[in-house]
Amino acid sequence: MSTIQLNGAARPLAQGTTVAHLVTAVTGRAILASGQPADGGRLGVAVARNQDIVPRSQWAGTTLEPGDDVEVVTAVQGG
Amino acid sequence: MTETLTATDPFIVAGVPLGSRLIMGTGGAPSLDGLGAALVASGTELTTVAMRRYAPGSGGSGGTNLFELLVENNIRVLPNTAGCFTAREAVMTAELAREALETDWVKLEVIADEHTLLPDAVELVEATEQLVNRGFKVFAYTNDDPVVALRLEQLGAAAVMPLGAPIGTGLGILNPHNIELIVSRASVPVVLDAGIGTASDAALAMELGCDAVLLATAVTRAQDPVRMAEAFKHAVIGGRLASRAGRIPKRAHALASSAMEGRPDL
Numbered sequence: 001m002s003t004i005q006l007n008g009a010a011r012p013l014a015q016g017t018t019v020a021h022l023v024t025a026v027t028g029r030a031i032l033a034s035g036q037p038a039d040g041g042r043l044g045v046a047v048a049r050n051q052d053i054v055p056r057s058q059w060a061g062t063t064l065e066p067g068d069d070v071e072v073v074t075a076v077q078g079g
Numbered sequence: 080m081t082e083t084l085t086a087t088d089p090f091i092v093a094g095v096p097l098g099s100r101l102i103m104g105t106g107g108a109p110s111l112d113g114l115g116a117a118l119v120a121s122g123t124e125l126t127t128v129a130m131r132r133y134a135p136g137s138g139g140s141g142g143t144n145l146f147e148l149l150v151e152n153n154i155r156v157l158p159n160t161a162g163c164f165t166a167r168e169a170v171m172t173a174e175l176a177r178e179a180l181e182t183d184w185v186k187l188e189v190i191a192d193e194h195t196l197l198p199d200a201v202e203l204v205e206a207t208e209q210l211v212n213r214g215f216k217v218f219a220y221t222n223d224d225p226v227v228a229l230r231l232e233q234l235g236a237a238a239v240m241p242l243g244a245p246i247g248t249g250l251g252i253l254n255p256h257n258i259e260l261i262v263s264r265a266s267v268p269v270v271l272d273a274g275i276g277t278a279s280d281a282a283l284a285m286e287l288g289c290d291a292v293l294l295a296t297a298v299t300r301a302q303d304p305v306r307m308a309e310a311f312k313h314a315v316i317g318g319r320l321a322s323r324a325g326r327i328p329k330r331a332h333a334l335a336s337s338a339m340e341g342r343p344d345l
Contacts, residue, residue: 007132007175044146046179079159
C-alpha cells in the first residue's frame with residue numbers, strides 16, 4: 001500500500017492522485033484545471049510538496065508519488 | 080465622517096490608502112461569529128491571520144472560513160508568520176501565504192522563544208532582507224529599539240511595527256520615549272503592534288505620532304469584544320486628531336483660563 005505524509009500523518013495514496021485531487025479530498029471543494037475552486041469562491045489554501053510550493057496552476061498537473069511529504073495550509077485565527 | 084477625516088489625513092501603506100488606522104488581529108477569539116462582529120465594529124480595513132495546516136473546520140463545505148469572512152467584509156488580509164523562529168521558516172511561511180491568499184503583503188513575525196514571544200532581531204533583519212528581495216511588502220514586527228527599526232526601514236520594510244509591550248500582556252506602551260524616537264526618524268509608516276490593553280493605550284500610541292495601531296488580544300479577550308472594538312475605533316481616531324491638533328505644552332505653574340479683568344466688586 002503506497003502512502004504519502006499529509007500534514008504530518010500517513011495517508012494511503014491511490015496511483016494517479018494529483019495535488020488537485022488531494023485538495024478536493026481535504027477541503028471538500030471541487031477544483032478546476034486552473035486551480036480555482038469550481039464553486040467560484042476563494043479557497044485560501046496553499047500546498048507544499050517535499051518543501052517546495054506547488055502553485056495552484058500546477059495542482060491538476062502534478063501527480064503525487066509514494067513517500068511524498070505534503071503540507072496543505074490555510075489562514076487561521078492568529079496574530 | 081471617516082471619509083472627511085481621511086481626505087485631509089490619508090493613511091497610505093505599501094502604496095495603498097486605508098480608511099482606518101486600526102489594524103486588527105484575529106488570535107484569541109472564541110468564535111468566528113464573534114470575531115466577525117468585533118472586526119466590523121472596529122471599522123478595520125486590514126486584518127492579520129496566521130498560516131497553519133488545513134484542518135476540518137478551518138473552513139469548508141459547511142460554513143464560512145476565516146479568509147472568506149474577511150473577503151465578505153471587504154477587509155484586506157495581512158498574513159503573518161506567527162510561530163516562526165528562524166528567517167528560513169518565516170520566508171517559507173510568507174511564500175505559502177502569498178500563494179494561498181494571493182497577496183504579497185506579510186506581517187513578518189520572528190520570535191526568539193515561546194515564553195517571552197519577543198522578536199528575534201537578528202533573524203528578523205535577515206528575513207526582512209530576503210522577503211523584500213522576493214517582492215514582498217514587509218510589515219516588520221519588531222521591539223522598541225530605534226536602531227533596529229531604522230535598519231528594517233533601510234532594508235525596505237513597507238512598515239515598521241514596534242511593540243508597546245510583549246504580546247498579550249495588555250501593559251500598554253512601556254517605553255514611550257523609544258516609540259517617539261522611532262516615529263521621529265521613520266520615513267515609512269510606524270504601527271504600534273502588541274501589548275495594547277485598552278482604548279487609552281491606543282490613543283497614546285497615536286499621540287506619540289504612530290501612523291496606526293495593531294491589536295488583537297485587547298479586543299478578542301475582552302469581556303465584551305464588540306464594545307471594546309468600538310472603543311478602539313474611536314480611540315485611534317481621537318488620538319490621531321489630537322496628534323495633529325497641536326496640544327498645549329505642559330506648564331510648571333497655573334495659567335488662568337478666565338480673565339481677571341471685569342470682575343464685579345462683590
